[in-house]
Amino acid sequence: MASDATGPRASHEHPSPWHASTSGTTNLAAALMIFGGVMAIFEGISAIAKDNLFVVTRHYVFEFSLAGWGWVHLILGIVLLVAGGAVIRGALWARFLGVTVAGLGAVANFLWLPYYPLWALVLIAVNILVIWALCAGMQREADAGRTT
Secondary structure, eight states, X not given: OGGGGSOOOOTTSSOOTTSOOOOHHHHHHHHHHHHHHHHHHHHHHHHHTTOTTSOOOSSXXXXXXXXXXXXXXXXXXXXXXXXXXXXXXXXXXXHHHHHHHHHHHHXXXXXXXXXXXXXXXXXXXXXHHHHHHHHHHHHHHHHHHHHO
16 A cells, blocks of 8 residues: 555556456456357357247246247357457457446346247356456456556
8 A cells, every 4th residue: 555655657547448467367267258259159140040949938927939048049159259269359338348248148048948948047147257257357357557
């Protein structure tokens, strides 16, 4: 705490959001975002093609057409993939977008459970890990910036 009162810092006081240092946790989040995005894209394409792989349940509370769910997963997957690539490059905005899209992806996969339970559970876990890794990585990087 004594180092806070020593006077003005060097150029590290306002780091650029595009070139922020990334921790291993943030790199893990980016890799999981890319993996989750690709899996969601495959999930969306399969659903749009009305593949026989999926079970269509009757009388489900959130009953949409299989193609409708496919478009939801396809769009979320593309956004998650793009945000994952931007997180690798160090974009700060992509971290916040990643948390938001991973949260939406977890909810969408929860609602997708009756159609393909195993795939949905895996993607829910990946999305929750993405949220944790992005938030923990930002905290670690902020703590590391305070000590330098």
